[in-house]
Amino acid sequence: MNEEPVFEATLSPHRSLGRTGLIILVVLTAGATIFHLGFFAIAGAWPIVGFFGLDLALLYGAFWLSYRSGRAREFVTVSRTDLEVRKVAPSGRQSAFRCNPVWARFTVDRHEEIGITHMRVSSRGDGTEVGSFLNPDDKESFATAFQRALSTARR
Template sequence: MARTLTIENMPPTVTGKSTGRPMGPVAEDEDFRFHALLYPNRSLSRDGFRRVLSVVVGVNIVNAVIYLTLGAWPVAFFCGVDILIVWWAFKLSYMQGRRHERVMLTDDALWISRVLPSGHETRWKLSPYWARVSIDRPVQHDTQLQLIEKGRTLVLGSFLSPKERGELAEALGDALAKARTA
């Protein structure tokens, strides 16, 4: 079965620079029916990054010295460029890792907050009575977790693994169903 990717068409409630404070009328001590903070998976810790970069620097310095002694000085330049490219790629990866989403369900509202690596935050406020969770089963790599309210769609957790998206869909769907009956 061919899957089609949905484009978000739900306008945000609030946009702006992330302050790190609780969203809108949601207080820190408020009792949540559901609360999830979603971050992309990081495969390498900061200490692991230092170790990998140390190995890359060591290997490139050894290669640069060997090629300098052989008279091939341009190769030494490219060894330095190689170090910079690896450092830049990891820096970019860690910047993308600052992206996160927060899902908070209270008695009155379902709040979704998406913070980009730049610090720009977008917030949506949905009604728990109208919002429903949609996800294709079985969950595959390209499956999207969608929140649908009155014909508008919001894609949630696109950076999560398929298993994590499925678990989030199930937990959020259960929490919304309980909120509707309460």
């Protein structure tokens, strides 16, 4: 893209629990697990000991997967001659969709209660979904700004 962009956006998934919060949660859960583990060990309920470790491992694994998926990014750039949507998967794999903004079609699917459910940019039979991981409010604000940018680029 050689021209000055009319619009640039970096989209990323929202994570409500930060790294510090995760550490606190795991430490508190581990502390509660170890505390209760002592009672079961004294009572001779040894099979329960293994299950206590399992719940902690599952909790950590669930948050690890959540943070991994949180590394996904989408970079959307619009200039007068080029529109690019570059996606970066959590694994680092990248894909890109490019087209002329004059030929681009931006479609938005809405649900009456939820709001925007899907956003798609397409051109001449090819296309890509945009912002699938965004919450409804973020989808709404992105759709408004992106539609405005497309209109500006087409003038």
